Amino acid sequence: MVSLLDIIGPVMVGPSSSHTAGACRIGLLTRALCGGTPERALIELHGSFAKTGEGHGTDRALVGGLQGFQPDDGRLRDALELAATTGMQVTFATTKLRDVHPNTARLTVERDGQQVIVVGSSLGGGRIAVCEIDGLAVDLSGEYPTLVIVALDQPGTLAAITAELAADGVNVASVRVSRNRPGGVALHLYELDGLPIPEVVALLAELPAVRTVRLLEQVS
Amino acid sequence: MFDSLEQALALAQEKQISLGELALQKETERGTRTRAEIEAGLRRALGVMRDARARGLTGEVRSVSGLVGGDAHKVANSPRGPLHGTVFSEALAGALAVQEVNAAMGVIVAAPTAGAAGVLPGVLLALADRAQASEAAMVRALAAAGLIGAVIAQRASLSGAEGGCQAETGAAAAMAAAAGVELLGGTNAEADGAVGLAMQGTLGLVCDPVGGFVEVPCVFRNATAASIALAGIEMALAGVRIPIPTDEIIDAMAEIGRTMDVRYRETAGGGLAATPTGRRLARGRLGPVRGG
Numbered sequence: 004m005v006s007l008l009d010i011i012g013p014v015m016v017g018p019s020s021s022h023t024a025g026a027c028r029i030g031l032l033t034r035a036l037c038g039g040t041p042e043r044a045l046i047e048l049h050g051s052f053a054k055t056g057e058g059h060g061t062d063r064a065l066v067g068g069l070q071g072f073q074p075d076d077g078r079l080r081d082a083l084e085l086a087a088t089t090g091m092q093v094t095f096a097t098t099k100l101r102d103v104h105p106n107t108a109r110l111t112v113e114r115d116g117q118q119v120i121v122v123g124s125s126l127g128g129g130r131i132a133v134c135e136i137d138g139l140a141v142d143l144s145g146e147y148p149t150l151v152i153v154a155l156d157q158p159g160t161l162a163a164i165t166a167e168l169a170a171d172g173v174n175v176a177s178v179r180v181s182r183n184r185p186g187g188v189a190l191h192l193y194e195l196d197g198l199p200i201p202e203v204v205a206l207l208a209e210l211p212a213v214r215t216v217r218l219l220e221q222v223s
Numbered sequence: 224m225f226d227s228l229e230q231a232l233a234l235a236q237e238k239q240i241s242l243g244e245l246a247l248q249k250e251t252e253r254g255t256r257t258r259a260e261i262e263a264g265l266r267r268a269l270g271v272m273r274d275a276r277a278r279g280l281t282g283e284v285r286s287v288s289g290l291v292g293g294d295a296h297k298v299a300n301s302p303r304g305p306l307h308g309t310v311f312s313e314a315l316a317g318a319l320a321v322q323e324v325n326a327a328m329g330v331i332v333a334a335p336t337a338g339a340a341g342v343l344p345g346v347l348l349a350l351a352d353r354a355q356a357s358e359a360a361m362v363r364a365l366a367a368a369g370l371i372g373a374v375i376a377q378r379a380s381l382s383g384a385e386g387g388c389q390a391e392t393g394a395a396a397a398m399a400a401a402a403g404v405e406l407l408g409g410t411n412a413e414a415d416g417a418v419g420l421a422m423q424g425t426l427g428l429v430c431d432p433v434g435g436f437v438e439v440p441c442v443f444r445n446a447t448a449a450s451i452a453l454a455g456i457e458m459a460l461a462g463v464r465i466p467i468p469t470d471e472i473i474d475a476m477a478e479i480g481r482t483m484d485v486r487y488r489e490t491a492g493g494g495l496a497a498t499p500t501g502r503r504l505a506r507g508r509l510g511p512v513r514g515g
Contacts, residue, residue, distance in 0.1 A: 007246055008250075010369040014330060014331070017337050024333075055435040057287070059287075
């Protein structure tokens with residue numbers, strides 16, 4: 004059900020909730036997935052993002068999000084210049100992606116020698132969905148705190164993870180597991196109703212099958 | 224929030240409260256935010272609206288493409304118009320100002336959308352200045368506007384891509400009409416009347432932005448929508464009523480939106496966007512994101 008502050012709001016940098024606020028959120032989620040402001044970013048724009056991106060400030064909003072600016076941060080307008088002064092290397096290109104929303108971008112970002120590739124779509128009204136991480140299909144809204152876990156595709160991994168969350172009293176709102184091939188690497192996404200304590204996040208990282216754990220706070 | 228305005232009006236009647244107060248109570252009942260938090264959120268929105276208007280009125284604001292900007296300042300300062308010095312002219316200038324700031328990647332309140340963000344502050348702030356309204360009264364007026372927007376969202380749409388500009392600046396005019404009547408101390412029946420009278424004036428309005436950008440005609444259309452909201456308020460407070468219930472007018476807007484050709488729903492495929500000059504401006508001023 005729609006809330007009063009959704010109608011009188013959000014407070015945001017113009018001109019478009021889908022092309023500006025949504026693009027900023029895609030940048031923020033990508034930043035969270037790579038653990039901070041990336042050193043390098045290749046931003047490939049698809050569809051309406053490619054066609055009308057500049058006039059809507061989509062490019063600035065994506066790069067602003069990567070730097071941690073929120074959708075209501077007046078610095079979004081100067082995000083490209085600010086990125087240049089901090090040494091962040093940004094490259095733009097246009098692309099054609101298959102079976103995605105018209106407002107979609109693929110971001111390939113690098114930080115501390117690690118690379119993450121994120122495909123995110125702006126669905127309208129500022130809402131977003133990340134539909135691919137490192138080539139694996141996901142559906143991530145950023146509306147909930149989310150655990151992103153890369154683990155070996157082994158029996159019992161899901162149960163072990165949810166057991167730790169249950170012990171901490173954290174409720175799982177949704178869960179999605181995808182893998183590149185049977186027995187390969189699996190990507191787990193847990194959308195949560197609350198934030199687990201840091202000790203639990205550390206315990207999850209020590210589970211035998213788990214490679215990496217990343218906790219994303221809500222991107223609102 | 225409410226499936227129909229009729230339902231909201233009946234409940235407000237029963238409780239003997241205004242639509243704005245009803246909206247605040249109903250939102251509090253949801254339980255996700257306290258009453259104080261909701262009011263703080265609306266006060267923050269008011270502050271952002273005031274700042275955006277002030278920035279736009281300086282005349283220093285230019286859109287990213289350079290197509291729009293500086294017009295709010297002209298309206299606010301020109302003595303030549305027949306309405307100069309009236310609340311009407313101030314509302315026009317305010318609506319232009321906020322929408323120019325939006326086009327310039329400034330901070331605004333989407334109300335209900337970014338593309339229609341100028342209408343409500345244009346009308347509300349101009350009326351509040353004149354009436355020297357209290358912050359609490361303005362918060363209630365914003366809440367009344369939110370209630371109207373929520374009913375339109377429920378029964379029709381608040382997206383130009385779905386319903387044309389009637390769903391954006393049209394909805395904003397309806398919201399501003401309710402806010403204006405609430406602020407001026409009118410009755411709920413008068414607020415309902417103003418909403419219906421404003422909405423009938425924007426039915427069928429297409430979304431035809433040049434180049435697909437929220438600039439031309441969006442900035443001007445926010446000002447004309449503000450004028451329609453004021454016309455609704457003026458007529459309703461004089462006792463005028465359109466003999467079609469507001470819920471049915473909203474349903475008509477939904478029906479028109481559903482059957483509106485895709486060219487007129489934010490695709491820049493028809494209307495002003497498809498005029499020879501509209502096409503030329505789109506080519507000349509704005510382009511795809513450049514590499515590097």
